[in-house]
Amino acid sequence: MSSDSSRRIQVPEELKEVLLQFSISFLVEQPPDVIDYAVEYFTKLQSERPSVSHTDQSTDDQLSVNSQDADAEPPVMASSRRKSVFAEAYDPEADDDDDGATAVFPKTDEQRARLVESVKNVLLFRSLEKEQMNQVLDAMFERKVQPGDFIIRQGDDGDNFYVIESGVYKVYINDKHINTYNHTGLFGELALLYNMPRAATVQAETSGLLWAMDRQTFRRILLKSAFRKRKMYEELLNSVPMLKALQNYERMNLADALVSKSYDNGERIIKQGDAADGMYFIEEGTVSVRMDQDDAEVEISQLGKGQYFGELALVTHRPRAASVYATGGVVKLAFLDVKAFERLLGPCMDIMKRNIDDYESQLVKIFGSKNNITDTR
Amino acid sequence: MSQHTSQYVFNSKEDYNVILDNMSREFEERWNHQTQSPYTNLENYITRAVLGNGSFGTVMLVREKSGKNYYAAKMMSKEDLVRLKQVAHVHNEKHVLNAARFPFLIYLVDSTKCFDYLYLILPLVNGGELFSYHRRVRKFNEKHARFYAAQVALALEYMHKMHLMYRDLKPENILLDQRGYIKITDFGFTKRVDGRTSTLCGTPEYLAPEIVQLRPYNKSVDWWAFGILVYEFVAGRSPFAIHNRDVILMYSKICICDYKMPSYFTSQLRSLVESLMQVDTSKRLGNSNDGSSDVKSHPWFQGVDWFGILNQEVTAPYQPTISGAEDLSNFENFEFKDRYKSRINRHPELFANF
Numbered sequence: 001m002s003s004d005s006s007r008r009i010q011v012p013e014e015l016k017e018v019l020l021q022f023s024i025s026f027l028v029e030q031p032p033d034v035i036d037y038a039v040e041y042f043t044k045l046q047s048e049r050p051s052v053s054h055t056d057q058s059t060d061d062q063l064s065v066n067s068q069d070a071d072a073e074p075p076v077m078a079s080s081r082r083k084s085v086f087a088e089a090y091d092p093e094a095d096d097d098d099d100g101a102t103a104v105f106p107k108t109d110e111q112r113a114r115l116v117e118s119v120k121n122v123l124l125f126r127s128l129e130k131e132q133m134n135q136v137l138d139a140m141f142e143r144k145v146q147p148g149d150f151i152i153r154q155g156d157d158g159d160n161f162y163v164i165e166s167g168v169y170k171v172y173i174n175d176k177h178i179n180t181y182n183h184t185g186l187f188g189e190l191a192l193l194y195n196m197p198r199a200a201t202v203q204a205e206t207s208g209l210l211w212a213m214d215r216q217t218f219r220r221i222l223l224k225s226a227f228r229k230r231k232m233y234e235e236l237l238n239s240v241p242m243l244k245a246l247q248n249y250e251r252m253n254l255a256d257a258l259v260s261k262s263y264d265n266g267e268r269i270i271k272q273g274d275a276a277d278g279m280y281f282i283e284e285g286t287v288s289v290r291m292d293q294d295d296a297e298v299e300i301s302q303l304g305k306g307q308y309f310g311e312l313a314l315v316t317h318r319p320r321a322a323s324v325y326a327t328g329g330v331v332k333l334a335f336l337d338v339k340a341f342e343r344l345l346g347p348c349m350d351i352m353k354r355n356i357d358d359y360e361s362q363l364v365k366i367f368g369s370k371n372n373i374t375d376t377r
Numbered sequence: 378m379s380q381h382t383s384q385y386v387f388n389s390k391e392d393y394n395v396i397l398d399n400m401s402r403e404f405e406e407r408w409n410h411q412t413q414s415p416y417t418n419l420e421n422y423i424t425r426a427v428l429g430n431g432s433f434g435t436v437m438l439v440r441e442k443s444g445k446n447y448y449a450a451k452m453m454s455k456e457d458l459v460r461l462k463q464v465a466h467v468h469n470e471k472h473v474l475n476a477a478r479f480p481f482l483i484y485l486v487d488s489t490k491c492f493d494y495l496y497l498i499l500p501l502v503n504g505g506e507l508f509s510y511h512r513r514v515r516k517f518n519e520k521h522a523r524f525y526a527a528q529v530a531l532a533l534e535y536m537h538k539m540h541l542m543y544r545d546l547k548p549e550n551i552l553l554d555q556r557g558y559i560k561i562t563d564f565g566f567t568k569r570v571d572g573r574t575s576t577l578c579g580t581p582e583y584l585a586p587e588i589v590q591l592r593p594y595n596k597s598v599d600w601w602a603f604g605i606l607v608y609e610f611v612a613g614r615s616p617f618a619i620h621n622r623d624v625i626l627m628y629s630k631i632c633i634c635d636y637k638m639p640s641y642f643t644s645q646l647r648s649l650v651e652s653l654m655q656v657d658t659s660k661r662l663g664n665s666n667d668g669s670s671d672v673k674s675h676p677w678f679q680g681v682d683w684f685g686i687l688n689q690e691v692t693a694p695y696q697p698t699i700s701g702a703e704d705l706s707n708f709e710n711f712e713f714k715d716r717y718k719s720r721i722n723r724h725p726e727l728f729a730n731f
Binding site: 084085124189 | 461462463465466508545547549565566571572573575576577578579580581582589590591592593595623624625628629632657658659660664665
C-alpha cells in the first residue's frame with residue numbers, strides 16, 4: 001500500500017458502524033470462536049436488513065406488514081426465557097398537580113436547536129407533539145462533567161437519558177473500549193421506558209456538558225398531556241346528542257380514533273358537495289360555514305371551540321351540505337374518520353341509523369326547515 | 378385453605394354470553410371477598426424441588442404435610458418487591474388468582490407470608506411450559522397452533538369480560554397440564570381496569586406500539602400480543618425478534634409494524650395475524666365492545682368446537698409424559714437459592730392486606 005497520504009483508502013462510515021456493532025455484540029456475548037460467530041452474525045444481519053414497508057392502499061394508507069417472505073430468514077429463536085420489563089406506575093388522573101408543571105432548565109436558542117436536532121430521530125421523541133416536545137426540552141437538566149467522571153456504569157440501574165452538548169466520552173463493554181463520542185451523540189434512551197441494567201459504561205475523557213432527562217419526568221409529561229387531551233376528546237364526544245347512547249368503552253375507543261388536524265387562516269376544511277368522510281370537533285379557533293347561493297358563497301354561521309360539524313356523515317354518508325373554512329388564525333380540529341367509526345361501533349350502527357330520522361326531525365324543529373340547518377351535516 | 382375445584386362443565390345448549398355473565402357475577406363476589414394471608418410461612422408444606430425462577434422470586438414444588446396433595450408455591454421476596462416498586466402488582470396478582478375461575482387459568486389455592494417472603498400456593502401443573510415444548514419442536518403446524526390459540530382466546534375473552542387486562546402473554550407464561558391443555562400463569566401484571574391504563578409492562582417482543590410510545594392503552598394490547606403469539610407458534614420465532622439485541626431497533630419496527638410474513642402461512646392465518654397486529658387500534662381485531670367474538674369468528678378459527686375445547690373433549694395434539702407428581706422431567710433444572718430469615722417483619726404495613 002502506498003504511503004502517499006493522498007492515496008490512503010477512506011474507511012466508509014457504514015463499515016465503521018457495522019464493525020462497531022459487531023464488536024459490541026461479540027464483547028457482550030463472548031462466544032468461544034470469533035470466526036464462527038462472525039459468520040453467524042453477518043448471515044443474520046443480512047437476513048434482517050431493514051426492508052421498506054410498503055403502503056397498502058386497501059388498508060387506508062397504513063404502513064402494512066412487509067410483503068417479503070421470511071422463509072429465507074434464519075429463525076431468531078429465544079433459547080432462554082424472555083424476561084418481563086416494567087416501569088413505575090403513574091396515574092395521571094391521580095396526579096393533583098393539574099397544570100402538570102415540571103421544572104424548567106434554561107437553554108440558549110442555539111442549545112435548544114441542537115437538542116431538537118439531536119433527538120429528532122430518537123424513537124420516543126418522534127411521536128411527540130409540539131407542546132410535549134417543548135415541555136421535554138424545558139425539563140432536560142444540565143450535567144457538567146470532569147475528566148474521568150463515570151456517566152453510567154455497566155450493570156447499574158438506568159434512570160436517565162443523555163444528550164451530549166460538549167466533551168469527549170469513551171464507551172466500554174466488559175472493560176473493553178468499543179466507541180468514542182466526540183462532542184456529539186446520545187445514549188441511555190431505553191432508560192426513558194423502564195429500568196434496565198446499563199449495557200455499557202460511559203466515561204468522560206474531557207470536561208464537558210450533558211443534557212439529561214429522567215424517566216419519571218418524561219413519562220409524566222407524556223401521560224399528563226395525553227390524559228388531558230383524552231378528557232377533552234371524551235367531553236367533545238359527549239356533547240354530540242347522536243352519540244349520547246354510546247357505552248363508556250365505545251366512547252373511549254372513539255376518543256382514541258380522533259386525529260388532530262391543523263388549518264391555517266382561510267384554508268378550506270371541507271367543500272360543499274364532496275363525499276362525507278367524517279366529522280370534526282373544534283379544539284381551538286373558529287370556522288366559517290358557507291353555502292353556495294347564486295354563484296357566491298354566503299356565510300351562514302360561525303362555530304367555535306367545543307363545537308362540531310359533519311356528524312351526520314358518520315351515519316348517512318350524504319354529500320357535504322356546505323363548505324367550512326378556518327378563520328381568525330390557526331384552527332385545530334379533531335377529526336373522526338367514518339371508517340374508524342363504523343369499525344369500532346359495528347353493531348351499534350343499525351341503531352344509530354334508526355335514530356337518525358328522529359335526530360334530523362329534531363334539527364328541523366330547531367332550524368325551521370331542512371334548508372336552514374346551518375352546518376355541514 | 379380455600380380449595381377450589383378446577384372441574385367445569387359448559388353446556389353447549391346455553392348461550393355462552395349468559396354463561397360469561399354468570400361467571401362475571403361469581404368473579405365479582407370473590408373479588409370483593411379477599412382475605413389476609415396468615416403469617417404461617419410454608420409450615421404446612423414440605424418443599425420438594427425448584428420449578429422455576431421469576432423476576433421477583435422462585436416457584437417451588439411443595440407437598441401438603443397433612444395430605445398427599447402437591448402444589449406449586451410461588452415465593453416472592455418482600456424486599457425485592459419494594460425495591461422494584463411492584464407492591465401494587467403483587468396485590469393485583471393475589472386478587473386476580475383468588476377471583477378468577479376458568480379452565481385455562483391458574484387459580485389460588487392458599488396464600489401465606491412470613492417476615493421476608495410472600496407465598497402464593499397454586500395448583501401443580503407439571504406438563505412443563507408451552508415455551509419449552511415449542512422450542513423443542515421449533516414450529517407448530519396450524520392445526521396444532523389453533524388448538525392452543527383457541528384456549529388462549531377463550532382465556533382472554535374471560536379475563537376481558539371480568540375487566541382484566543393480562544398484559545404479559547407469551548409462551549413462557551403458558552403451562553401444559555397432563556392432558557395437554559393449557560393453563561395461563563403469572564398474573565403479576567394483570568390489572569382490573571374499565572377503560573385505559575398507562576403503566577409500561579410486559580415482554581419487549583410482545584409489547585403493543587401504544588405501550589412502547591407511552592400512550593394510554595386498553596385491553597386490545599392483549600389482542601396484539603395474541604397476534605404475536607400465534608405468529609410465533611407457526612413461524613418458530615416472534616415477528617420482531619432481533620438477533621443483535623438492539624431493543625430500540627425492535628421497538629422502532631413494532632411502532633411501524635415492520636415484519637416479514639412467512640409464505641407458508643395460509644391466507645386465513647395471514648389475515649388473522651395482520652388483523653391483530655394493527656398499529657391503528659381502530660383497525661385492530663378484538664378492539665370493539667364485543668371484540669372476542671370478532672376474534673373467535675375469524676375464518677382461521679372456522680371449525681373450532683369451542684364448547685369441546687372448553688370442556689376439554691378435544692384430543693390434544695401433544696400430551697406430556699408424567700409418571701407422578703414429583704416427575705419434573707418437563708421442567709428445567711433449577712438450583713435452590715438460600716432463603717434469608719429476618720428477626721424483624723419487613724414492610725408489614727405495605728403487605729398487611731396480602
